Amino acid sequence: MTHHILSLDQGTTSTRAILFDAQLSPVATAQQEFDQHFPQSGWVEHDAQDLIDTSLAVMKDVIEQTQITPDAIGITNQRETTILWNTETGKPLDRAIVWQDRRTAQLCAELKQDGFETEITARTGLLLDPYFSGTKLKFLLDKHPNARDLARAGKVKFGTVDSWLIWNLTEGRVHATDATNAARTMLYNIHEGAWDSVICDKLDIPMELLPQVRDCADTYGETTLLGGSIPIRGVAGDQQAATVGQACFKQGMMKSTYGTGCFAVLNTGDTAVTSRNRMLTTIAYQLDGKPTYALEGAIFIAGAVVQWLRDGLGIIEQASDTLELAQQADETQSIYLVPAFTGLGAPHWDADARGAIFGLTRNTGPAEFAKAALESVGYQTRDLIEAMQDDWKASGADDPDTSLRVDGGMSANGFAMQFLSDILDAPVDQPKHLETTALGAAYLAGLSMGLQPAPHEFAKQWKADKQFTPNMDAATRTKKYAGWTTAIGRTLTKD
Ligand SMILES: Nc1ncnc2c1ncn2[C@@H]1O[C@H](COP(=O)(O)OP(=O)(O)O)[C@@H](O)[C@H]1O
Numbered sequence: 001m002t003h004h005i006l007s008l009d010q011g012t013t014s015t016r017a018i019l020f021d022a023q024l025s026p027v028a029t030a031q032q033e034f035d036q037h038f039p040q041s042g043w044v045e046h047d048a049q050d051l052i053d054t055s056l057a058v059m060k061d062v063i064e065q066t067q068i069t070p071d072a073i074g075i076t077n078q079r080e081t082t083i084l085w086n087t088e089t090g091k092p093l094d095r096a097i098v099w100q101d102r103r104t105a106q107l108c109a110e111l112k113q114d115g116f117e118t119e120i121t122a123r124t125g126l127l128l129d130p131y132f133s134g135t136k137l138k139f140l141l142d143k144h145p146n147a148r149d150l151a152r153a154g155k156v157k158f159g160t161v162d163s164w165l166i167w168n169l170t171e172g173r174v175h176a177t178d179a180t181n182a183a184r185t186m187l188y189n190i191h192e193g194a195w196d197s198v199i200c201d202k203l204d205i206p207m208e209l210l211p212q213v214r215d216c217a218d219t220y221g222e223t224t225l226l227g228g229s230i231p232i233r234g235v236a237g238d239q240q241a242a243t244v245g246q247a248c249f250k251q252g253m254m255k256s257t258y259g260t261g262c263f264a265v266l267n268t269g270d271t272a273v274t275s276r277n278r279m280l281t282t283i284a285y286q287l288d289g290k291p292t293y294a295l296e297g298a299i300f301i302a303g304a305v306v307q308w309l310r311d312g313l314g315i316i317e318q319a320s321d322t323l324e325l326a327q328q329a330d331e332t333q334s335i336y337l338v339p340a341f342t343g344l345g346a347p348h349w350d351a352d353a354r355g356a357i358f359g360l361t362r363n364t365g366p367a368e369f370a371k372a373a374l375e376s377v378g379y380q381t382r383d384l385i386e387a388m389q390d391d392w393k394a395s396g397a398d399d400p401d402t403s404l405r406v407d408g409g410m411s412a413n414g415f416a417m418q419f420l421s422d423i424l425d426a427p428v429d430q431p432k433h434l435e436t437t438a439l440g441a442a443y444l445a446g447l448s449m450g451l452q453p454a455p456h457e458f459a460k461q462w463k464a465d466k467q468f469t470p471n472m473d474a475a476t477r478t479k480k481y482a483g484w485t486t487a488i489g490r491t492l493t494k495d
């Protein structure tokens with residue numbers, strides 16, 4: 001009998017549901033955007049109820065479109081975003097603090113001065129940065145003075161978005177997260193596979209409020225809110241779900257997702273590789289109680305630079321216009337756009353850097369801007385990949401895979417992907433369905449139900465729809481990348 005899995009992808013700007021059939025082909029899709037709240041400079045919040053409402057709406061939509069009740073649900077989500085709620089009222093204590101929110105920068109700086117970053121990295125694989133949940137949670141507990149006592153009495157719980165969704169979908173019966181989401185909280189010891197009491201003590205976080213950590217393919221209760229009783233059987237953070245969806249199951253394999261930002265993940269297998277280049281050590285996925293580790297690099301601005309060309313400069317009408325425009329650019333101009341609109345992420349981690357453009361002449365126009373914007377994504381990816389590969393080789397491992405699997409909205413841009421291949425001097429592989437995040441969550445749920453084959457069998461089904469191969473001579477590549485390195489050097493606010 002054929003079966004269907006409903007994948008829920010709760011992202012930063014929108015919530016999507018995709019119903020997959022037994023072959024993991026998409027059957028129906030629904031999407032809803034929700035409001036972003038910016039109460040102060042550098043603060044980003046979501047109304048936690050919006051995340052529930054849009055999730056229920058899109059899931060009901062695909063069920064209504066198809067009249068199919070899915071066999072299971074897989075959840076994938078924006079990571080790190082922090083929610084605290086009262087278990088008696090079911091209401092959040094505050095708005096969700098989103099991963100992009102920088103309000104705890106000062107607290108992180110103080111903890112760094114105390115020398116606490118070494119502890120954080122050794123235990124969690126992360127850096128001491130406001131990006132992660134730990135200091136956001138401390139902020140919320142400090143703001144609501146009785147929250148700690150209520151937490152100790154089991155009346156206040158914490159969760160990343162996955163836990164909040166599971167709690168609501170199971171109507172308060174299950175308080176759980178998966179290992180990949182836990183690994184982004186800065187409270188989870190990725191080596192021991194347990195919440196870390198030293199970090200929780202330091203941040204004054206009562207451990208009673210933390211969710212139970214489970215595998216990515218596991219049981220997460222059932223929901224009766226969509227008609228019938230549907231089990232939740234797969235959970236992973238969105239970048240990790242994309243790693244699964246891209247079938248990067250062997251160590252040395254890499255994927256890079258190009259949405260608003262870009263997140264590159266390198267599977268390092270059983271080894272949690274410590275970075276000497278300020279990359280993150282994280283969990284790619286956890287199956288049968290066994291974590292598979294990864295190195296991760298995050299670029300905050302990728303497709304968002306194209307949005308800026310459209311909404312900020314008004315030089316294009318839609319994102320895809322950049323392709324033709326970039327092809328018309330004057331080859332003799334060397335324009336570098338460093339899109340540090342919200343600082344620079346890995347490997348620089350310079351929160352104070354701001355965007356810059358170099359090499360302008362009187363002949364510079366929209367075409368050169370478009371080209372420089374698309375190229376900036378390739379250059380930034382090379383920065384990440386070189387840092388991760390260096391870490392990987394320094395760990396004594398064999399050379400990593402040279403090919404890069406790409407997905408996400410911006411990977412539809414042929415100019416950007418060809419330049420990426422040129423500047424990396426490596427093949428860039430694109431699968432047919434770019435919705436690999438949702439696919440990964442559906443696969444995990446199917447695996448847990450026994451409806452999908454083991455990872456190595458699933459990996460055989462992965463096919464590149466398009467491959468970009470390097471077509472740039474070595475001298476040009478070296479010269480162009482040297483120009484980028486100079487541009488970055490002139491943009492950074494610190495050495
Ligand atoms: N053809 C294209 N060329 C360049 N950028 C694109 C193209 N299509 C989409 N994008 C960019 O990709 C992003 C949307 O991708 P998506 O995967 O939906 O992102 P997210 O999940 O972060 O919202 C936008 O920032 C948009 O500017």
Ligand SMILES: O=P(O)(O)OC[C@H](O)CO
Pocket residue numbers: 010011012013077078079080099237238239259260261
């Ligand atoms: O929701 P996205 O696709 O922008 O992904 C956000 C990341 O999970 C943040 O770490």
